[in-house]
Structure formats: structure tokens, C-alpha cells
Amino acid sequence: MSRAFDIVLASGNAGKIREFNQLLSPLGYEVKAQADYGVAEVEETGLTFIENALLKAREASRVSGLPALADDSGLVVDALQGAPGIYSARYAGEPKSDEANNRKLLDQLLEVPEGERSARYWCVLVYLRHADDPVPLIVQQHWQGEILAHPRGEGGFGYDPLFWIPEVRMSVAELSAEEKNRLSHRGRAMQALLAQLSSH
Ligand SMILES: O=P(O)(O)OP(=O)(O)OP(=O)(O)OC[C@H]1O[C@@H](n2cnc3c(O)ncnc32)[C@H](O)[C@@H]1O
Ligand SMILES: [Mg+2]
Numbered sequence: 273m274s275r276a277f278d279i280v281l282a283s284g285n286a287g288k289i290r291e292f293n294q295l296l297s298p299l300g301y302e303v304k305a306q307a308d309y310g311v312a313e314v315e316e317t318g319l320t321f322i323e324n325a326l327l328k329a330r331e332a333s334r335v336s337g338l339p340a341l342a343d344d345s346g347l348v349v350d351a352l353q354g355a356p357g358i359y360s361a362r363y364a365g366e367p368k369s370d371e372a373n374n375r376k377l378l379d380q381l382l383e384v385p386e387g388e389r390s391a392r393y394w395c396v397l398v399y400l401r402h403a404d405d406p407v408p409l410i411v412q413q414h415w416q417g418e419i420l421a422h423p424r425g426e427g428g429f430g431y432d433p434l435f436w437i438p439e440v441r442m443s444v445a446e447l448s449a450e451e452k453n454r455l456s457h458r459g460r461a462m463q464a465l466l467a468q469l470s471s472h
Pocket of ligand 2 (some may be wrong): 316406
């Protein structure tokens with residue numbers, strides 16, 4: 273991710289794009305959303321976060337001709353045997369809706385008592401120097417929490433109002449953007465990727 277070049281962010285999710293810009297623009301990186309290059313959403317046909325992140329990064333790099341960064345992420349809930357997992361964005365079906373996804377999650381956990389609602393966000397980041405890069409940089413990080421019975425807070429996106437972080441006694445939607453980026457699966461995955469890039 274040389275500072276001499278732009279990189280394309282292989283995502284159509286406004287919440288992610290905002291977080292990556294907050295993480296990377298202070299470091300001097302120029303992150304452009306894939307829509308700016310006419311990259312269409314790819315079908316996420318993989319069965320793992322890694323496979324889907326690779327599919328997204330490869331397509332964005334191929335169409336834009338730029339190095340690409342992709343994020344495939346999701347919420348893994350123990351009481352639901354890992355659901356919604358790689359299907360987190362489309363848990364309640366198409367068109368994707370955070371509100372419908374949150375409603376479905378609460379509904380699925382209706383009978384699950386406090387103490388048995390553990391979950392974690394996962395984030396996989398893939399960085400490709402070019403579309404046929406045979407050596408992608410890949411990092412995975414998770415963030416442990418619990419699923420609340422009622423939403424709290426207005427910040428973030430996705431499942432954040434329902435994701436409770438015991439250490440700070442707040443939902444992710446109650447954290448500031450800076451605090452979320454410091455603690456989150458995505459923020460820490462980005463730090464790990466930056467470390468790999470600088471030693472590459
Ligand atoms: O594929 P792109 O275009 O990047 O956008 P997407 O929203 O479809 O992204 P994913 O396929 O990676 O699905 C990730 C979903 O997991 C959830 N998610 C991931 N990270 C999250 C976070 O930090 N806060 C809340 N929800 C998150 C949320 O529902 C996301 O839509
Ligand atoms: Mg997606």
C-alpha cells in the first residue's frame with residue numbers, strides 16, 4: 273500500500289468505508305471506494321470470510337487496475353451455532369437491511385438467557401497488489417462480546433446496537449468512532465495489516 277498510489281476499497285458498505293477512512297487517512301493513505309471506479313458488487317459465493325474477501329479484492333483490483341483492500345466480516349453467535357457468520361449482511365434476506373437483520377437476531381435469541389449470549393465479530397482483511405497477486409496479505413481478528421436483549425446507542429452500523437462489550441460496559445453503538453476503531457475487529461485487523469505491509 274505505497275503512499276505513491278491510491279488503493280481501492282472493495283466494499284459497498286458505507287459504515288466500513290467510513291471506518292477505513294478514519295483509520296487510514298491520518299496515515300496519509302488515500303482510500304477510494306470501489307463505486308468510484310465502477311466496480312460492481314461481486315457475488316459472495318465463498319464459504320469462509322477469507323474466500324469472500326479474496327473474491328471482492330480480486331474483482332476490485334481487476335476492474336480498477338489498482339491495489340485493493342477487501343474486508344469480509346460478520347457476527348458469530350455461539351447459541352446459534354455460529355450464525356449469521358458469513359451471511360451476516362444478508363441474514364434477514366435481500367435487500368440487505370441492518371434493521372431487519374437486528375430484528376431477526378433478537379427473534380432467534382428470544383429464548384436464550386443472559387449468560388448464554390456470547391458472540392464475536394470477525395474481520396478478515398485481504399490486500400492484493402494486483403488482480404493476479406499470488407501472495408495476498410491476509411489478516412483475521414475477532415472481538416468478543418454478548419448480544420443484548422434490546423438495542424442501545426446510535427453510532428456504528430450493522431449489529432452494533434445489539435453488541436455489548438463487557439470490558440467497557442457499553443454497546444458498540446454507544447462507543448465513539450475513535451474508541452470503536454481502537455478496540456474493534458476491523459481496527460485491530462487494520463493495525464496488523466499495516467505492520468505486515470511495512471515489513472514487506
Ligand atoms: O461486502 P461489502 O460490500 O464490504 O459490504 P457488506 O456489508 O456486504 O459486508 P460483508 O459481506 O463483509 O458482511 C459483513 C456484515 O457483518 C456485519 N458486521 C461486520 N462488521 C461489523 C461492525 O463493525 N459492526 C456491525 N456489524 C458488522 C454487518 O451486518 C455487515 O453487513
Ligand atoms: Mg458483502
